[in-house]
Amino acid sequence: MGAAIRAEGLMKSFGDIRALDGVDLAVPEGAVLGLLGPNGAGKSTAVRVLTTLLRPDAGSAQIAGVDVLRHPNRVRSLIGLCGQYAAVDEYLTGRENLQMVGELYQMRARDAKTRARELLEWFDLAEAADRPAKTYSGGMRRRLDLAAALVAQPPVIFLDEPTTGLDPRTRLALWELIETLAAEGTTLLLTTQYLEEADRLAHDIAVVDHGRVIARGSADDLKARIGGERVEVVVHERELIGAAVAVLTPYGEGRAGVEQHTRRITVPVSGGARVLADVIRELDRRNILIDDIGLRRPTLDDVFLSLTGHAAEETDPGKDA
Amino acid sequence: MAIVTSKVAGHAPGQPRGGVVQMARDSWVVARRNLRRMTRIPEIVVFGLMQPVMFVLLFSYVMGGAIKVPGGGYREFLMAGIFTQTVAFAVEGASAGIADDMTKGLVDRFRSLPMARSAVLAGRTLADVVQSAFILLVLAMVALLVGWRVHQGILKALSAFLLLLLLGYAFSWIGALIGLSLRSPEAATSAGLIWLFPLTFLSNAFVPVNTMPGWLQAIAYWNPFSATVQACRKLFGNPGVDGAHAWPMQHPVAASTLWSLLILALFSWLSVRKYRNAVG
Numbered sequence: 376m377g378a379a380i381r382a383e384g385l386m387k388s389f390g391d392i393r394a395l396d397g398v399d400l401a402v403p404e405g406a407v408l409g410l411l412g413p414n415g416a417g418k419s420t421a422v423r424v425l426t427t428l429l430r431p432d433a434g435s436a437q438i439a440g441v442d443v444l445r446h447p448n449r450v451r452s453l454i455g456l457c458g459q460y461a462a463v464d465e466y467l468t469g470r471e472n473l474q475m476v477g478e479l480y481q482m483r484a485r486d487a488k489t490r491a492r493e494l495l496e497w498f499d500l501a502e503a504a505d506r507p508a509k510t511y512s513g514g515m516r517r518r519l520d521l522a523a524a525l526v527a528q529p530p531v532i533f534l535d536e537p538t539t540g541l542d543p544r545t546r547l548a549l550w551e552l553i554e555t556l557a558a559e560g561t562t563l564l565l566t567t568q569y570l571e572e573a574d575r576l577a578h579d580i581a582v583v584d585h586g587r588v589i590a591r592g593s594a595d596d597l598k599a600r601i602g603g604e605r606v607e608v609v610v611h612e613r614e615l616i617g618a619a620v621a622v623l624t625p626y627g628e629g630r631a632g633v634e635q636h637t638r639r640i641t642v643p644v645s646g647g648a649r650v651l652a653d654v655i656r657e658l659d660r661r662n663i664l665i666d667d668i669g670l671r672r673p674t675l676d677d678v679f680l681s682l683t684g685h686a687a688e689e690t691d692p693g694k695d696a
Numbered sequence: 697m698a699i700v701t702s703k704v705a706g707h708a709p710g711q712p713r714g715g716v717v718q719m720a721r722d723s724w725v726v727a728r729r730n731l732r733r734m735t736r737i738p739e740i741v742v743f744g745l746m747q748p749v750m751f752v753l754l755f756s757y758v759m760g761g762a763i764k765v766p767g768g769g770y771r772e773f774l775m776a777g778i779f780t781q782t783v784a785f786a787v788e789g790a791s792a793g794i795a796d797d798m799t800k801g802l803v804d805r806f807r808s809l810p811m812a813r814s815a816v817l818a819g820r821t822l823a824d825v826v827q828s829a830f831i832l833l834v835l836a837m838v839a840l841l842v843g844w845r846v847h848q849g850i851l852k853a854l855s856a857f858l859l860l861l862l863l864g865y866a867f868s869w870i871g872a873l874i875g876l877s878l879r880s881p882e883a884a885t886s887a888g889l890i891w892l893f894p895l896t897f898l899s900n901a902f903v904p905v906n907t908m909p910g911w912l913q914a915i916a917y918w919n920p921f922s923a924t925v926q927a928c929r930k931l932f933g934n935p936g937v938d939g940a941h942a943w944p945m946q947h948p949v950a951a952s953t954l955w956s957l958l959i960l961a962l963f964s965w966l967s968v969r970k971y972r973n974a975v976g
Contacts, residue, residue, distance in 0.1 A: 426808045430973075451810035462801035466733040478725045479811040483719070507736060521818075523805070 378437075379404040379531050379562035380425060387420055387586075394420040395431065396586035402564060402579075404439075404530075407557045409577030410566040411678070417586040418566035419459060422535045425564070426456050431660035433580055438531055452480065455524030458535030458566075462520065465509035469500050469519050472508060473526055480527035487526070494522040499553070514545035521552065531558065536567045538572060550575060570594075570678060582678060590682050598673055600681065604647060605671045609638045611664035618641065619665075622657050626650050641671070718813040726806075726819020727826075730793065734827055740826060744789070748782040748835050755902065756842050757936030763903055768935025775844045775938075776856075776928035780921060782831060784892055786824045787871035793820055794875025803971075814968045817872045824868040825861055827934030830876045832857060847933030851916035857932035859952050863924050866956040869963035876970045900938055901925050917942035920955035 380402040387395040394417045402408040410418045423429035425436055427447040436443040438450045463472045470491050476486025495504045498518040502509060503593070508519060517537065524532055534553065538546040553576055557563055573580045573596040582590040582597070591595060610619050619640055620631050627642035634640075640693050644650045651670050658665060734741055754772070760770040794817070797803045806816045836844075846853040871888050878884040898906075898915055899922040904912050916922055917940055927948035929937045944951035 423804075428804055428807050448810050451808060454808065456805065456808040459801070462805055464729060464733070464735045464802060465800075467729060471729075471732065475725055475729055476809065478803075479722060479806070479809045479815075481810060 377403055378440060379406075380408070380437075380564055382421070382425060382436040383434055385421065385424055385436065386432045387424065387429065388432060391660040393586050395424070395434075398434070398563075398583075398586065400581065400588070402562055404562055405560045406579065407563040407565065409580045410564065410583055411568070411570065411573045411580050411600055412566075412583035413568060416583040418583050419535055420586075421583070422456075422533050422564070422566060426454055426533055427451055452527065453531055455527065455532040456613030457521045457532065457536070458537045459539065463508045463516060463523060466484055468505045468507055469495060469511070469515075469522075470504040472519060473522060476523045477526045482527065490526055495601055497673045498522045513541060514548065517541065517545070517549055518552070521549070524554075529561075531562045531564070534563060535696035536566055536568065539568070546572075552588060570673065574597075582682060584682070590678075603645055603673070604642070605641050605643050605673070605677070606651055607667075607669055607671045608654070608658070608665055609667040610638045610640070611666050613638055615663050618661065619658065619663050622661065622663065623654060626654055638666070644670075662673055701724075710859075714812075719814060719818070722812040722815030723818035723822060725811075726815050727822040728819075730820055730823030731826060734823065740789070741830065744827065744831055745834055747785070748778050748831070749838050751778050751781070752835070752838055754843060756883055765904060765936045766914055769843070771843050772845065772934045773891065773929070773936040774902065775839045776925045776932060777899075778839075778933055779832060779857075779860055779928060780863065780925045781892075781896045781901060782835060783860045784867050784896065784921065785889075786828050786864045786868040787874070787892060788885060788888040789824050789827065790868040790871025791819055791874035791878070791884040792871075792881050793824075794872050795879050795881040795884035796873070796875075798876065798879045799881060809970075814964070815966070817869070817967050817971055820872060821865055821868040824871075825865050827860060827931045828864040829857075832860060844934075848931060852931040852933075855949075856928040858882065859927055859931075859956075862956040862960075863952065866959040866963070869960055869967055872967040873963055873970060876967060886967055893920055895919065899925060900936070904936060905938055905940065913940075914942075920952075920959065923948050923951035923955055 378401045380400060382398055382400040385395045385398040386393075396417075398417065398421055400408065400421070403636055410421065412418050420429065424431045425438065425443060427443055427450055430444065439453050439496055441449050441453065443450050463469075464475075472486045473491035473494055474484075477490050478484060479602075480487075482490065496503045496520070500515060500522070501676065502517060503515060508516060511519065521534075521537070524534075537553065538549050541549065550572070552563070553563070557576065563576075565576055567572070578593065579591065581588045588598070606623065608619055608623065610616055613635065615632060616635070616638060620633065623631050623640060623642045626644055626646075631640050631642040631644045647670060651668070655668060655669055658668075755774050755778070756771045759952040760774065763770050794803075797806075797816070803816065874887050875884045878887055878971040896902075898912065899919045900916060901921065905916045905922070908916060919939075926938055926945055929935070930948055938945045939948075944955075
């Protein structure tokens with residue numbers, strides 16, 4: 376007990392594609408789990424199974440102890456869904472959308488109305504409340520979408536790529552909202568392609584690839600596993616790559632990676648800005664002309680490179696199943 | 697104030713009550729949503745009207761002169777056919793609408809809610825009936841203007857319109873299944889329309905059936921469409937009631953009702969089953 380979300384051995388295939396290949400998850404009540412992985416890794420399929428939208432081929436899942444396969448309708452009143460696969464009706468106003476969702480959560484019409492008003496204020500949509508949602512900006516739509524997931528005050532909320540396609544400022548605003556939710560004790564399961572997002576919002580991260588959870592732990596655990604920062608150098612001409620690698624190697628914690636066509640050299644380091652300064656001095660001393668240099672924090676690509684040996688983009692580019 | 701905790705008291709997220717009451721309520725909530733959409737996209741209703749009105753005018757004034765109908769004028773003969781064709785075109789609205797909801801992710805939103813499984817489709821088809829009723833009303837007025845009349849009293853005329861709406865309701869469930877199966881709204885629009893033309897033309901809607909070759913006559917007489925058209929002509933007291941011995945022509949009201957109920961039962965069952973298993 377105590378797990379708000381539990382999944383065991385979830386399997387799902389679409390034809391030849393194995394979208395879920397034995398996924399186990401356990402999210403304690405009040406925790407935030409980030410499912411991190413590239414497109415097509417199986418994140419969304421997992422969410423679809425947990426939110427009763429899709430029957431798995433094998434495995435079991437419970438939300439707050441209620442079996443997803445045996446009592447889907449009871450599960451539906453315990454969850455809220457937001458993101459990629461949930462939407463708002465663009466021809467209805469924000470208020471009408473929320474009221475409709477409330478009534479379909481089996482709230483009384485009056486309660487649905489009150490709840491819609493509360494949420495519209497909370498999400499800073501009160502002024503736009505009576506405009507059709509299609510007049511909303513991308514950020515406003517996401518907020519409305521998130522509000523719809525919260526109408527019935529569900530104890531468990533699924534956020535499927537909640538900030539994909541948003542500009543940085545809007546993303547930041549949405550993060551703050553999600554942080555508030557988490558602080559209030561809602562159990563959240565969040566899927567994302569951005570390490571930064573999982574890092575900021577999730578207590579625990581499960582890295583998903585090819586339908587399997589290949590690593591789990593806190594953001595710090597993962598970062599420790601993949602090493603910290605990297606120095607990245609772009610040299611001015613290809614002829615300089617060899618010389619630059621020679622400069623970088625003594626500072627590296629591992630082998631330097633080279634991308635010939637972009638003239639980019641990357642090497643994991645520890646020591647941060649001091650190392651960077653040393654590297655710059657050394658390159659300068661040897662007259663190696665550079666176009667760009669910087670310290671880079673680990674990205675999803677780095678997580679994947681270190682965990683799977685392949686970059687995130689190289690994984691099956693099939694549909695985001 | 698917290699986002700999660702609301703002032704709204706006394707509802708732990710409502711336990712779905714299940715049963716017919718919840719189904720009716722949920723269907724009404726979805727129907728109201730679709731009706732609101734129709735008022736916000738009036739183009740859909742306007743174009744829904746333009747086609748039958750155009751048919752009335754084209755057939756009446758361009759082709760009408762060439763088609764002879766026993767016992768009366770072609771314009772009076774034509775209207776039952778146009779009315780029936782118009783309600784059948786509700787297929788297109790339902791298929792495009794449901795496909796649109798699928799691609800926009802609304803169907804997933806609905807499927808994640810503790811609502812009756814049939815309500816999304818029932819709400820759509822109910823809204824379609826309301827729209828069909830409105831279009832029929834306007835169309836009837838246009839028909840009156842070009843000389844169409846009812847000769848059997850208002851009650852029989854109203855029961856003809858009820859038969860029409862029942863057929864339209866049954867047909868919009870066909871549309872629901874098409875919409876669920878195709879998903880792209882464009883494909884669903886075409887797929888919703890393409891088979892309607894042969895269906896409506898291989899019937900008594902626009903020409904007397906006895907002008908067709910024999911094998912085609914058999915098809916036309918048993919076409920569900922023809923039963924409704926024949927029933928309407930009879931109830932309106934319009935010319936062209938076919939004297940053929942085929943059972944649906946002899947008992948058109950019963951035949952029309954039975955056809956509609958049969959289509960309704962079959963396609964609502966298929967559609968709801970498809971909806972439950974819909975995979976996005």
